[in-house]
Amino acid sequence: MSVDTVPAALAGPLTLVHAADHTPGWWRSAVIYQVYPRSFRDLNGDGVGDLAGITAELPQLAELDVDAVWLSPFYRSPQRDAGYDVSDYCDVDPLFGTLDDFDAMMAEAKRLGLRLIVDLVPNHCSDQHAAFRAALAAPADGPERDMFIFRDGLGESGELPPNNWQSHFGGPAWTRITEPDGTAGQWYLHLFDSSQPDFNWDNDAVHAEFERVLRFWLDRGVSGFRVDVAHALVKAPGLPAWGGRADGNSSDGFPGHEAPMFGQPALHDIYRAWRRILAEYGPDRILCAEANVDPLPRLADWVRPDEMHQAFNFPYLHAGLDPHRMRRVVTESLNALDAVGAPTTWVLSNHDVVRHATRFGYDGPAPRDGDGIGPADPQPNAELGRARAAAATMFMLGLPGGAYLYQGEELGLPDGIDIPDHQRQDPTFGRTGGERLGRDGCRVPLPWRAGEPNNGFGSGADPWLPQPESFGALARDTQAASPSSHLNLYRSMLALRRQLRLGEGSLAWLEDWSTDTSLGYLNGTVAVLMNVGHEPLDLPAGTVLLRSSAAAAMNAPEHQLGSGETVWLEIYIEDTES
Incomplete structure (x- = not known):
């Protein structure tokens, strides 16, 4: 036409x-389903999801007709930030199982024709990581410290942070240590929680370590990596002050492209090196950037032919249901990414934002992402939210390019709102003294089978976060039996999308x-x-x-x-x- x-x-x-785009590459039009392991399925009954639970339910995802599964972190971790504080990148945390469990999950995914993508967290690690423990024990000028971003403080005795950067989770982005001799010492940078020290990507040893990590998981058969905060690894020389938003998005007087902790030019050489490593394993291994940059045309910098294969499209997620804003974002996305020969991606929910079935239940503004919704806040209209979520998803799945789904959205799940304060685990809640509720609401464990304990999530201990009362009626087995359910609408949409090749359209x-x-x-x-x-x-x-x-x-x-x-x-x- x-x-x-x-x-x-x-x-x-x-x-x-x-x-229409028929360029080879499975990811260019793929639907990728995000699994948040601790909330997916609990097979051992401890109240937390596990790898064996994922393996048991993979046939349900194959039946949904997705192309791949993206697994949020399952590595060894103290779990201060739900696994995004990694203490060992090449092992499975006992909370989730073992490497043998991972291999069994990989084998089942392969049998079902599902690819598996794993999260990689290269900006920071846990303060329990062996490299950071060594840095704390080393002298200020020791090579161990150079794996991270340590600086002397300001003020007469170094009592002030080295600069004014703020943590994404609230409060300063610096924490002062006590030196091995017991004196107050240097400060280390953490763009997120104080338990998550940032690596120093000016150090060749950091590059070598992550290249080792990539090969470890590629050797186990993964199809690629979703790279957490991919735009943040390299910081501007001298760590200049920044008066803008902690997340680097643009604000009055502080355009996002000037944020000194994001989008630095040296990043691209890192990803070119990683792309070459993936190419050694064949043409079908991919890198996807979680790169929250603006303005939108800058997204193309991450997906040039020799860098990332995909980048998340956050402007689309934030466009809401405003037709003019949606049109602008879709047009700018396609124009920018077509210019470098890259596919677009579309997404409406993930583990960091209020679920779109809840966001769209407001006629006015919904709470800001990361703030969450509590029982004292204005409440969404659940029925309206699910109807609008279905409409928004159908609009999204008709778009050309790739799409990401977040576990449970196919059931029309809302956020968990009635979570007692003592059960909240997102570090945002603690670091802001409860001013921001955090992201726990979108991470509530899934309902699989109505009438079973915990709606089939697990038959032992109570889930790590409480399920809303509405989850019983939204359980997967209940919806599977109803032709007009949200789940069966998703099944129909995904089957038609594949049949009509809309992703290549x-x-x-x-x-x-x-x-x-x-x-x-x-x-x-x-x-x-x-x-x-x-x-x-x-x-x-x-x-x-x-x-x-x-x-x-x-x-x-x-x-x-x-x-x-x-x-x-x-x-x-x-x-x-x-």
Whole structure:
């Protein structure tokens, strides 16, 4: 179809943004499912999910028709930040099992045709890591200290932090140590919790250590790595002061590209070296950057042909259901990444943000990511949130490129809100004195089977976080038996997406659907139309393939698109050029 070939059923102008892409590479159009191990499935009954539990339920993910599984950290760790504080990168924490359990999980994934991607946390480690323990025991000028970012303090006796940088979790990004002789000593940098010292990537020994880690897991068969805070490893020379946001996003007077702890040029040489290592294992191993950078065109810096294969698209996650903002983000994403020959990725939820079934349950602003929702906060409309979440997901899965799903979103799960303070474990909660609730709400363990203890998550100890009362009705077995459930809508969407090859497709905006309350595009011969307004809209002629209303039991007439609904519509286009 050319831009000039507008089907009669869609009378009105089209704006072509992206042509169909059949470049080889499984990841370019893949759907990748994020597993958060401690909340997925508890097989040994200790209240925390484990690798054996993941292995037991992998057939459910294969049945969902995803291409790969991304595993959040399962390495040895004191678990001060849910495993993102790693003490040994080449072993499994006993909380989750053993290396033998990992190998069994890999074998089952391979049998089911699922690829496995693992999290890599190269910006920081745990303060229990052997290298950091050695650094604490070493003199200030010892080579052990140079593995990390130690500095003398300011003030008459070094009592002030070396600069004004702030932690993502609240408070200063520096902690002062006590030297081996008992005196107050140097300060070390931690962009996150004080138990997570940042590595010094100006040190060749750090490079060598992580290249060893990459090979360890590649040798065990993983298909790649999701790289945690990939934009943060290298800091600007001299560690200059920064008055902007701790997360490096732009604010008045402080554009994000100037943040001295993010997006430094030397990063790209690191990822080029890693890409060469992955290439030794074949053309199908990938790197995905968690690189929260703005403005959006900078995202292309991470996915040039010799660097990362993918980068998370945070601007899309934050676009909400604003048609104008969504259109702008999608257009800018496709333009920027097409320019370097890279695929786009789309995502609506993950382990760091309020689940989109909860975020979309507000007519006004939802709580800021990382702050969470508590019982004293304004409460979302659960039914409205699930209906809008279904519509938003259908819009997303029609887009060309790759997509990431977060465990439980296929069930329409909400955030856990009624979590007692004494059970909250996110370090954000403690470091802010409870001012920010943190991310525990989106990490509540999954419901598998209604009527079983803990809704089938585990039959022993209570889950590490309490499940909401609503989880019983949303359990996987209950939804599997209901043709109109959220789960079965996901199954239908993913099967159709693969059948119609939408991930490899094109995108042209339907201008007549680009309004304050609607947005629509054409991907090949499939029109994806979304209505975020309060009034139904007339549908153009075509065959309805799927409606998001199935998840919310809404009953719009066949020729109309209901409020808060998305539809996939097959449009028959007469080839006028042959």
